[in-house]
Amino acid sequence: MSVSCRVLVLISGNGSNLQAIIDGCDDNLQADVVGVISNKPDAYGLIRAHQSEIDTSCVIAYKDETRVEYDARLKLAIDKYQPDLIVLAGFMRILSDEFVQGFEGKMINIHPSLLPKYTGLHTHQRAIDAKDQVHGVSVHFVTPELDSGPVILQAKVPVYEEDTCEILALRVNEQEHAIYPLVVKWFSQNRLAMLNGKAVLDSVELGAAGYAVD
Numbered sequence: 001m002s003v004s005c006r007v008l009v010l011i012s013g014n015g016s017n018l019q020a021i022i023d024g025c026d027d028n029l030q031a032d033v034v035g036v037i038s039n040k041p042d043a044y045g046l047i048r049a050h051q052s053e054i055d056t057s058c059v060i061a062y063k064d065e066t067r068v069e070y071d072a073r074l075k076l077a078i079d080k081y082q083p084d085l086i087v088l089a090g091f092m093r094i095l096s097d098e099f100v101q102g103f104e105g106k107m108i109n110i111h112p113s114l115l116p117k118y119t120g121l122h123t124h125q126r127a128i129d130a131k132d133q134v135h136g137v138s139v140h141f142v143t144p145e146l147d148s149g150p151v152i153l154q155a156k157v158p159v160y161e162e163d164t165c166e167i168l169a170l171r172v173n174e175q176e177h178a179i180y181p182l183v184v185k186w187f188s189q190n191r192l193a194m195l196n197g198k199a200v201l202d203s204v205e206l207g208a209a210g211y212a213v214d
């Protein structure tokens, strides 16, 4: 069984979190990105993958297709890569219960809020509208209930009165790029520890850039 953790990344857009993980893998995350799957053919993250010579696939939803039918095609595409870890990085589809249950414990997501606050979409605007002084990002295991799986690591950012949605999103994005590679490394080390029959790590060792919510 390979020592290096086989990471498959699912995207829908820009892929800056994908890029952070690719760059992190070059810095000894004990993991390799073996593939990138997008549901959008024009996702810039596909360009990023090509630039790093990473295999890519597109699974585009058909107009009259049910969620379960789409997810069945997505599963076939995923299984080709035989991943140890599936990373949702801006993958903008809600996944069906059956699909998620087939990958539970090896599928993670990054969500732009301090869960359990603000599940779903438009989180930055909701934080601004609520006049929150603290916002942030959460990495969590994916479960059937949307954005409600066990949180692995969070990072906080301040919210300023003059913040726009775009400015706040950039501040959150910066923390996303700091913590997502840390979580991939933590998962890889835990997998290696389990392969060697050792105790698993119960906390993510943070770099200087990332910090857990206190």
Ligand SMILES: Nc1nc2c(c(=O)[nH]1)N[C@@H](CN(C=O)c1ccc(C(=O)N[C@@H](CCC(=O)O)C(=O)O)cc1)CN2
Residues within 6 Å of the ligand: 088, 091, 092, 093, 094, 095, 096, 097, 100, 109, 110, 111, 112, 120, 121, 141, 142, 143, 144, 145, 146, 147, 148, 149
């Ligand atoms: N069953 C689960 N599916 C997904 C989870 C999860 O925890 N459980 N995490 C999300 C990621 N996500 C927020 O982090 C999210 C993605 C997409 C949506 C959404 O409403 N999508 C719409 C389509 C939106 C679009 O096409 O622009 C939809 O699928 O109908 C909400 C939250 C990934 N999936």
Ligand SMILES: NCC(=O)N[C@@H]1O[C@H](COP(=O)([O-])[O-])[C@@H](O)[C@H]1O
Residues within 6 Å of the ligand: 011, 012, 013, 014, 015, 016, 017, 018, 045, 089, 090, 091, 092, 110, 111, 112, 120, 121, 173, 176
């Ligand atoms: N609900 C899911 C969600 O909103 N995810 C968010 O999509 C962005 C993807 O950026 P990227 O494509 O540059 O990595 C990230 O900010 C991530 O938190």
